Amino acid sequence: MEVVRSQKKPSSAAASADVVSNIPLYRSPPTLEVRLEDFERFAVDRLLVLRGISDGLARGKKPDEMEKLVNDLWKANMRHPQASEVINKDIISHFVLRLVYCRTEELRKWFLSIETTLFRYRFRLESSDVHRALMTELGIPYKVVTNAEFEGLKDKLTQVARSVSQPLPTSDGTYYKVPFEEVPELVASRRVFIQKGYAYVALNQVVSFIIPHFRSHLSKALVLTNRKWTSMIREQEKDRLTPIVEALSTSYLGPDYSQAKELGEMSLKDIDQVARTAFPLCMRHLFDTLREDHHLKHGGRMQLGLFLKGVGLKLDDALAFWKAEFSQKVGAERFDKEYAYGIRHNYGKEGKRTDYTPYSCQKIILSTPGVGDHHGCPYRHFSEENLRAALGKMGVSSRALDDVIEKAKTKHYQLACTLTYEAVHGSSCDAGINHPNQYFSDSQKILEAKKLSTA
Amino acid sequence: MTKEEEQNGRDDMLIDDPEHQNAQLDAFPDGFNPNYLKVYYGRLFPHADMFKWMSYGNDGKHPACDQSYFGRREFSFTLDNDIYLRFQSFNSASELENGIKDKCPFKIDIGPVYSVDPSKRLAYAQSGDNIFTPVERELVFDIDISDYDDARYCCSGADVCLDCWPLMTIAVKVIDTALRDDFGFNHILWVYSGRRGVHCWVCDGKARRLNNEQRAAIADYFRLYKGNSNSKSKVSLLGPALHPFLVRSYVDVLRDFFEEKLLCSQQLLSDERYEKILEMIPDESITSELRGKWQDSRRPASGKDVNVVRWEQLKHLLQSGKQKAPGIRRCVEEIVFSFTYPRLDMEVSKHMNHLLKAPFCVHPKTGRVCVPINPAICDEFDPTNVPTLSKLLGEINTAGLQAEGDKVWDRTSMGKSIRYFRESFLQPLLKSCKEEIEGSHSVKVQQAKNSLNW
Numbered sequence: 001m002e003v004v005r006s007q008k009k010p011s012s013a014a015a016s017a018d019v020v021s022n023i024p025l026y027r028s029p030p031t032l033e034v035r036l037e038d039f040e041r042f043a044v045d046r047l048l049v050l051r052g053i054s055d056g057l058a059r060g061k062k063p064d065e066m067e068k069l070v071n072d073l074w075k076a077n078m079r080h081p082q083a084s085e086v087i088n089k090d091i092i093s094h095f096v097l098r099l100v101y102c103r104t105e106e107l108r109k110w111f112l113s114i115e116t117t118l119f120r121y122r123f124r125l126e127s128s129d130v131h132r133a134l135m136t137e138l139g140i141p142y143k144v145v146t147n148a149e150f151e152g153l154k155d156k157l158t159q160v161a162r163s164v165s166q167p168l169p170t171s172d173g174t175y176y177k178v179p180f181e182e183v184p185e186l187v188a189s190r191r192v193f194i195q196k197g198y199a200y201v202a203l204n205q206v207v208s209f210i211i212p213h214f215r216s217h218l219s220k221a222l223v224l225t226n227r228k229w230t231s232m233i234r235e236q237e238k239d240r241l242t243p244i245v246e247a248l249s250t251s252y253l254g255p256d257y258s259q260a261k262e263l264g265e266m267s268l269k270d271i272d273q274v275a276r277t278a279f280p281l282c283m284r285h286l287f288d289t290l291r292e293d294h295h296l297k298h299g300g301r302m303q304l305g306l307f308l309k310g311v312g313l314k315l316d317d318a319l320a321f322w323k324a325e326f327s328q329k330v331g332a333e334r335f336d337k338e339y340a341y342g343i344r345h346n347y348g349k350e351g352k353r354t355d356y357t358p359y360s361c362q363k364i365i366l367s368t369p370g371v372g373d374h375h376g377c378p379y380r381h382f383s384e385e386n387l388r389a390a391l392g393k394m395g396v397s398s399r400a401l402d403d404v405i406e407k408a409k410t411k412h413y414q415l416a417c418t419l420t421y422e423a424v425h426g427s428s429c430d431a432g433i434n435h436p437n438q439y440f441s442d443s444q445k446i447l448e449a450k451k452l453s454t455a
Numbered sequence: 456m457t458k459e460e461e462q463n464g465r466d467d468m469l470i471d472d473p474e475h476q477n478a479q480l481d482a483f484p485d486g487f488n489p490n491y492l493k494v495y496y497g498r499l500f501p502h503a504d505m506f507k508w509m510s511y512g513n514d515g516k517h518p519a520c521d522q523s524y525f526g527r528r529e530f531s532f533t534l535d536n537d538i539y540l541r542f543q544s545f546n547s548a549s550e551l552e553n554g555i556k557d558k559c560p561f562k563i564d565i566g567p568v569y570s571v572d573p574s575k576r577l578a579y580a581q582s583g584d585n586i587f588t589p590v591e592r593e594l595v596f597d598i599d600i601s602d603y604d605d606a607r608y609c610c611s612g613a614d615v616c617l618d619c620w621p622l623m624t625i626a627v628k629v630i631d632t633a634l635r636d637d638f639g640f641n642h643i644l645w646v647y648s649g650r651r652g653v654h655c656w657v658c659d660g661k662a663r664r665l666n667n668e669q670r671a672a673i674a675d676y677f678r679l680y681k682g683n684s685n686s687k688s689k690v691s692l693l694g695p696a697l698h699p700f701l702v703r704s705y706v707d708v709l710r711d712f713f714e715e716k717l718l719c720s721q722q723l724l725s726d727e728r729y730e731k732i733l734e735m736i737p738d739e740s741i742t743s744e745l746r747g748k749w750q751d752s753r754r755p756a757s758g759k760d761v762n763v764v765r766w767e768q769l770k771h772l773l774q775s776g777k778q779k780a781p782g783i784r785r786c787v788e789e790i791v792f793s794f795t796y797p798r799l800d801m802e803v804s805k806h807m808n809h810l811l812k813a814p815f816c817v818h819p820k821t822g823r824v825c826v827p828i829n830p831a832i833c834d835e836f837d838p839t840n841v842p843t844l845s846k847l848l849g850e851i852n853t854a855g856l857q858a859e860g861d862k863v864w865d866r867t868s869m870g871k872s873i874r875y876f877r878e879s880f881l882q883p884l885l886k887s888c889k890e891e892i893e894g895s896h897s898v899k900v901q902q903a904k905n906s907l908n909w
Contacts, residue, residue: 162696180638181665184672190698197639197661 022087023122023130025137025214026221030091038089039096040244045077046093047248050114055432057117058412070121099233099241100248102226112222116215123207128174131206138213140182145175145200153193157200160193169202176201183209266312268321274311278443280417280436281378281390282364283307289374294329299367299375301339303359305346310358310437315347360435361414379404379413396423487822489535489559491844496556498851498863500815501873506548508881509565511658512888514548519896527590529566529573531810532558541810542573561819564810567592568663589807591664594640594657594673597803597811598626601651606794608721608728613651613820615838618720623653624833625712626797629704630655630677631830637700638673642884644876645828647841649818653828654811658884660891667806674804676700679796690793692785704796705788713791714766723794724749724765732769735793736786741772814876817844826872829879842868 034042052073056066078093080086094115101111123131135142145153150171157169169175180199185208186192192199201209234242266274275287286304290296296304301322308318322343326335341350348355359367361377369376378390384405391401400423407416417433425446433439506525507514513524526546532555533539540558545551555563567589571579579586600623604611607619627645634640634657642658665673679690679701697705722728729749733742749765757764773786803809816825822843828836847867854866864873 156699159696159699159702163698165695181661181669184669188672188675190676190700193699194637195639196636 023119023126023134024087024091024094025134025217026091026094027137027217029095030088032088032092034092036240038092039241040248042089042093043096043100043244043248045089046097048077049073049118050097050111053114053117054110055415057114058407058415059432066117067121067124070118071125074122096245097248098222098225099229099245102222102229108219108222108226112215112219115218116211119214120207120211123210128203128206131203131210134210135176135206138210140178140209140213142176142178142182142201145177147171149177150175153195153200156193156195157202160191161202164189164191166191166202166204174203176203176206178209185209185212266308266317268313268317271313271321274444277447278440280433280439281394281420282376283436283440284394285378285390286374290325294325297373297375298342299369299373301342302346303364303367303375305343306356306358307436307440309347309356311440315344315349318343318347358435358437361417361433364436365413377413377417379408379416380411384409391420394420394424396420487817487819487844489561491822491848492561492817493556493559494848494851495817495844496559499847499867499869500555501864501876502552502555503548504873504877504881505813505815506551507885508658511660511663512885512892515889515892517889517892517896519892519899523572524568526572527570528568529810530554530813531564531566532560533562533564534558534560542576544572544574563813563816565813566810567807592807592809594662594665594670595804595809595811596630596655596657597648597652597800598623598630598655598797599648599652599800602798602800606717606721615651617837617839620836620838621712621716621720621834622795624836625708625795627653627655627828627830627833628708629797630799632703632707633677633700637676642880642887643830644814644880645830645833646814646825647823647828647836647838648812649816649823649825649841650821654814654825656811656814660888670807671801671805674799674801677797677799678801679792680798690789690796692789692792697788701792705791709791709795713795714763717794718762718766719760722762724762724769729765732790735790736773736783738780738783741783745769745772815872824869824872826869827876827880829875842872 049070053066053070056069061069078086078089080089097111101107123134132142150157150169154169154171157175160166161168177198177200180187180194180197183192183199183201183205186201186205187194187199191205192201194200237245272291275284279287283304286296286300289300290304305318305322308321313321319340322339323332323335326339330338344350346356364375365377365380367376369381378387382390387405387408388401391404392398396404400419404416404419404423407413407419414433417439418429421429421433421439421443425443427446429442509528510525513520513522526544528544529541530543530545530551531539531541532543540560543554545554566573568591569576570586570588570590573587576587600607600610600615600619601612603619603622607622609618610616631643631645634643634655640657640659640662644656644658646654646656648654692701717723723732726749729745733745736742745765745768748768770787774784803811812825814825814827817823818825822845823838823841824843824847826841847869850867851863854863864870
């Protein structure tokens with residue numbers, strides 16, 4: 001795959017194969033030219049799909065719900081103004097993300113799992129012609145069972161279908177005859193009739209043996225990609241593609257809340273009440289600690305300070321707020337001398353004048369608070385006892401609490417926060433929490449709506 | 456004096472008078488003895504046949520034969536004093552024979568064929584990337600009667616008698632039929648394990664090349680017990696119908712065996728034992744009705760066995776038209792399956808690198824030879840009559856002075872087994888291997904020709 005800066009139009013990879021399938025198998029990198037902008041953009045779009053799927057799985061969505069979710073995510077993100085380019089976007093984005101996710105064991109595991117799931121649900125939505133095209137492409141030696149054969153086997157096939165509560169075979173349905181070694185899953189669970197070394201697979205069972213092929217191929221490919229990356233590509237592309245690739249795996253893909261335009265201002269007199277009702281746990285904890293200790297260390301000041309900026313706290317108000325607290329511990333003079341500068345810096349009024357963006361969940365989760373720190377993600381760092389107490393203080397019911405704790409224990413920190421949100425506000429958050437400011441703005445919306453309805 | 460007599464160092468062994476044969480046989484005490492084993496390996500163990508088997512045709516002169524094949528097979532020897540030697544390999548028939556005669560192992564295990572000579576494996580470990588890995592291995596099964604302890608009352612643990620051995624026989628029938636009819640395998644060797652079970656070696660090329668996942672799938676296809684240690688024999692036959700494999704097993708083998716043999720030989724519905732079967736029926740009203748009948752009754756007037764009578768009553772009640780719940784009707788099958796269906800050791804079958812005892816070994820605890828079992832007549836197999844070391848040695852002695860060279864085995868009880876091994880298993884297998892080797896070779900040659908053409 002060649003990446004170019006020019007406006008040249010990429011040629012189609014699909015034209016060469018007369019395949020009916022519009023689900024590519026990603027067997028080999030396409031020989032296309034890709035514009036640099038597309039390189040990143042396509043990958044980001046696909047990443048939104050993959051993250052959405054990951055989220056859906058973590059929430060325990062059922063297969064029907066997942067099928068809809070995958071369909072919606074794909075439609076929403078993987079379109080292209082030119083219909084003929086849709087499949088190229090699919091292929092290119094997959095291969096770019098291979099570079100991104102090949103680099104550690106954990107990344108590979110995640111990518112493999114989500115891409116396989118994506119494939120599975122896309123496959124389900126396709127017709128049997130597509131299934132056959134895919135089997136051919138994978139080199140699976142299948143034969144379609146003839147009518148004559150079918151009549152001879154009908155009793156046995158019916159018996160099997162009944163034994164696993166599957167639809168009964170009909171003479172106009174399709175059955176495939178494949179060597180039993182190709183479908184170990186189906187053999188192991190006795191979901192197929194086998195005879196003389198061949199398994200007779202119903203149309204709706206085809207997915208269960210295509211998937212392992214897809215999966216094992218991708219697994220091997222990722223290992224190879226990693227080797228190529230570390231030995232060659234990373235260095236070669238260090239000024240062009242490498243920075244993009246390295247940023248993509250940790251990127252936060254939502255709004256950055258650096259301009260709190262939507263919310264208008266946040267005034268100081270409201271802040272305590274708002275902290276109680278609309279802050280996520282991480283910020284609530286920092287806020288309460290600040291109120292109690294009249295001090296926060298650097299990590300906490302950054303995390304909370306930028307959050308408050310995103311919430312709509314103006315610089316003057318921020319200075320007043322922090323000063324009111326800190327002067328109780330270190331005195332007003334020392335505050336002005338040592339801490340005020342930092343706050344102004346956060347707002348882009350000092351130094352190189354970067355207007356810093358509030359931290360996303362991803363960034364907060366990755367941070368490593370030490371002794372005396374209170375920043376970071378509490379779902380990650382709090383002991384179970386402390387977490388229960390803190391959530392209780394937020395008003396999470398004991399039933400919801402157990403679910404939250406469970407998610408926190410299984411390292412689904414953002415999901416834990418989402419469940420907390422849902423418990424506190426009594427309404428669902430389908431998109432999941434990705435950013436503390438998102439938690440805040442969504443909370444505010446709900447509280448506003450409640451206020452209006454009771455008014 | 457012959458060699459054996461020298462080794463035994465006893466003059467009274469030198470008897471060539473047929474009248475004294477019986478006395479001779481008594482002179483070798485039963486059981487196991489390292490000296491006897493040496494004689495066994497010297498005169499009876501079929502070294503050459505084992506070599507031919509393990510070579511799968513690669514010991515031939517054909518250009519496609521892989522000369523390194525036999526040398527990449529792992530053997531392991533268990534010596535006296537529990538010394539265990541793994542990763543043994545041999546490069547020829549004579550090396551194998553000398554290795555065995557030399558070390559006189561109490562047990563020989565056969566492992567997989569590796570990608571490289573197992574004795575050189577450490578040299579390859581350095582280069583990472585798993586160069587040392589199994590590439591071929593027979594599909595194997597191990598069935599042990601001690602896994603059936605909750606289905607038999609006559610024996611337990613390592614003991615076997617003619618009342619419970621038939622459980623092994625029907626396991627052989629069920630699995631053998633499935634391996635041939637369902638999976639299409641042809642070259643299958645069943646072997647008595649020497650004490651309390653059977654082993655199965657599936658040697659088709661396709662079987663040898665199966666990976667671990669595929670082996671696990673086959674093992675799972677055969678698996679029925681989902682219970683834990685509390686309910687080890689709990690069989691759960693859900694669904695409105697059974698898979699054709701289970702139906703065939705039930706109708707052709709299990710049901711008749713249960714009703715005609717096991718019920719009576721194990722007295723499964725006797726007063727002390729019927730409760731266990733009643734526990735498998737999830738309907739209180741039925742079980743209390745049966746209990747009521749059975750607690751009161753004396754011996755049935757007809758003279759029929761009480762177990763048979765009670766079983767009829769149980770079936771009648773469970774399968775009568777009145778019973779609506781499908782689970783109830785299914786109980787009859789569940790009971791039969793839970794007592795009779797084969798219980799395999801899953802771990803043995805799932806991994807390519809699992810070591811399994813070689814056929815024709817002698818079991819150190821019983822002195823019995825691990826002889827092949829012919830599945831077509833497995834009903835006739837009698838584990839209490841399998842040749843023992845001492846019996847064989849007695850026979851050698853009798854035959855020893857008359858026979859010459861390797862034909863000694865033919866004059867002993869081993870003769871039948873070795874002939875069966877060669878004629879019914881080895882020869883057809885080697886013929887098929889030869890065809891496979893030559894066939895794939897000519898395909899390759901043709902491909903090479905085609906690719907050169909343009």
